[in-house]
Amino acid sequence: MTETIVLLHGGATGSSSWNPVARSLAASGASVFAPDMLGYGASPAPTGSYAIAEEVAHLIRGLGLQPRSCNGMIYAVGFGGTFHLVTHSLGSLIGLHLRRALGARVARMTLVDPVLVSVLREYGEDDAYAEMEEQYQRFMSLSADHEAAAHFFVDHWSGAGAWASMGSRGRAMVTSLVPTLRLEMTAAQSDRAKLAWLAESPPPTTILVGERTLLAPRAAARLLGAALRATTVVVPGAAHMIPITHPEAVVDAVRRDGVARSRSEGARA
Template sequence: MIHTTRMGDAAGIPAVLAHCFLGHSGGWKRLLEALETPLDAVAFDLPGHGRSAPWEGAGDLHGVATAALAAQIAEPALLIGHSFGGTLALRQALEAPESVRAMVLIEPVLFAAAADTPEFAAHVAAEQPLREAFARGDLAEAARVFFALNGDEAGWHAMSEAARQMMTRQMTMIGATMSVLVDDSEGLLAPGRMAAFDKPVLVLAGALSPPVFPAAARAVAARLGRAEFVSVPGAGHMAPLTHPAATAALIDAWVLRNGLNEKPRVG
């Protein structure tokens, strides 16, 4: 069971919102309130997150989550995805371009796109404690390291014990996504595949994010046919939550530049 929430304005642009790993659909509320562009938005909780059913632990979690996103699309939609959610939106656009009107990708964590950069090499080295924690079965330490790698170790320590325990349990899902995000097992980076997507895309990255995140975002934007890359001033990896007004302003301006501010006419 996938939990969904209707947000925004029923008269607005059809949109589907995919949140970050360890997040939930309610995290979009402040961004939607800050947007001047009206969106008729469906936000959903990823498998194993929020009020959706737990992930069963078998199969391709990235594929299961992409299918959950696809199930929310009733007509060609604006997809907005943050972090892990951004990679789901990207996969959906490449697998079913007719279902997507345009995309906003906020730091999509397709790290494989930046595999030939110094930022990626440094990230792999910094990630070694995470891999070691998984190898020891120390999921609490894995969760702490995960937050540190995402630039928010203080947020981990500030959480309630119940919240930390919940996120510790969710750590098992990280390993199930590595083959797609780090090794590109789904071939999202296959030559010419992204370039063939010919609809508007806005790729955002926090100006203060750990370096591998903007590096991956820039690399994704460079491969897409009609993508713009823009930094969110003063923001880190969690820009839509920590800097909703700045993020919304960039999205609003892009919508106007690309004539996306009206529903497409039918017939």
């Protein structure tokens, strides 16, 4: 059975943020798919009523399957082999919802510095939740000025001075994404999915968390690690943008997972 490694990006980056990871995995013979989410690259823009289900349906179609809805839940119809979901930041929230839609087709997950506001709220992670709420309110207050909002967003997640160090092309790209970011952040803040539902019957999972990351992904990684019975790996020296700053850590984790699964399947044969 063919396994495809699906790389889901975070906010304000796009599929290109996975380029070093994708190249390394593909060079070793892996099947890799790095889609652009709605509003990124050549993907269509999100609707004004954007919600997580809309993104999940978009990704299901990108995987060659058909999205269906039943009692408000999205699920996938069709057959496309199995998937290893590798997700970063906001992409982890989308990825966990996608995993529920794909069901047993998801054989493995690797979550990289995950950000899930709903989980922080549900479990009373007050400091981490306050960090996300403050970021949300500040971004929204600036969002009429796209460049100011983009500047704030980049420096929040990548560290003070990150915006100034970007080239004009990169700044223009993030600035153009502010309307999409506004929709994504609102959807993330509005999500009410319970951790028990997101983590039900989990596949083997690895979580990477940056040694120097923010409170919110650190707390989310801890909660998800327990619920998913995951292996958690702290990436030395890394902050939040691990796929860009430490791609080798992601590649190593994905390859380790693949070796472990192959051994497990061999033992069952």
